Amino acid sequence: MATPREIRALPITPVVKGEKVPFRNPPKAFYDAIGGEEGMKELMYDFYDKIYESSIAHFFPQDEEEFDEVKFKNSKFFIQICGGPKVYEDEAKGMDLNEYMIRVHDDFSIPESARIEWLGTMREALADKAQHVDIELIREFWEYLERFSKLTVNHFSDGSTYYASYTQAHEEKAGN
Numbered sequence: 001m002a003t004p005r006e007i008r009a010l011p012i013t014p015v016v017k018g019e020k021v022p023f024r025n026p027p028k029a030f031y032d033a034i035g036g037e038e039g040m041k042e043l044m045y046d047f048y049d050k051i052y053e054s055s056i057a058h059f060f061p062q063d064e065e066e067f068d069e070v071k072f073k074n075s076k077f078f079i080q081i082c083g084g085p086k087v088y089e090d091e092a093k094g095m096d097l098n099e100y101m102i103r104v105h106d107d108f109s110i111p112e113s114a115r116i117e118w119l120g121t122m123r124e125a126l127a128d129k130a131q132h133v134d135i136e137l138i139r140e141f142w143e144y145l146e147r148f149s150k151l152t153v154n155h156f157s158d159g160s161t162y163y164a165s166y167t168q169a170h171e172e173k174a175g176n
Contacts, residue, residue, distance in 0.1 A: 002135040004127040010142045012119050015112050015150045017162050023147040025098075028083030030141045033133040037079055037087075044075040047125035056117045059108055077101065082141070098148065099166040105152035106163050112156070115149050 034040055048071040051057060061067045073091060080088040081097055092100040122145060130138055151164040 002126075002131050002133055002138050004131065006135050007127040007130065007138060008123055010123055010126075010139065010146070012116055012146060015115065015153045015156075017156055017160070018164075018168070019150075020168050021147050021150050021164075023098075023144055024140075026082045026141040026144045027137065030133065030137040031079070031082035031084050033137050034082075034130060037084055039129075040079045040082065040084065041075045043125055043129045044078055045071050046129050047122055048074065050121045050124055051118070054117055054121050056114045056121075059110075059114065081144075096166070101148075102151050102164060102166055106154065109155045109161075110153050112153050115153050119146060119149060 031040060034043055048060075048067070051060060052067065060070055073088075076087040076091070077097065080086055088097060095103075123142075126138060126142070151168065154163050155161055
């Protein structure tokens with residue numbers, strides 16, 4: 001099982017504009033260990049409640065009902081990407097889920113500092129809600145988040161803007 005200290009020590013590596021980002025979707029074993037659909041919702045709702053109090057809250061609707069819809073939809077994304085039921089298909093409009101999520105973030109100006117805040121907030125939610133999960137499964141979930149989130153950063157400290165193409169995402173298959 002995981003300790004809060006182990007979870008809070010999960011690494012955040014820097015974004016390099018234009019680099020290929022290898023990633024692997026989280027294992028279904030994480031989804032099962034977190035408690036399936038209900039456990040994933042609990043994790044994600046806790047995460048978004050923490051986001052609402054963070055320095056990146058302005059990226060999200062300030063209206064409570066609209067924010068609840070974001071929590072609901074984003075929980076569905078994580079349920080499906082982690083191997084649960086296909087509950088996000090309508091939102092993705094037939095696109096690959098990861099490609100869809102990259103494109104959704106194009107509508108926002110996302111600097112690396114926002115990514116770091118997002119990941120730090122997720123570490124806190126995991127430390128609160130995932131202590132019953134094996135640390136190796138948490139690390140695999142984290143690796144997906146940490147790597148994939150690099151593809152959502154589109155504003156850089158040098159003042160430039162760059163939108164990652166899905167071809168920069170290199171989805172690794174199990175065993176690679």
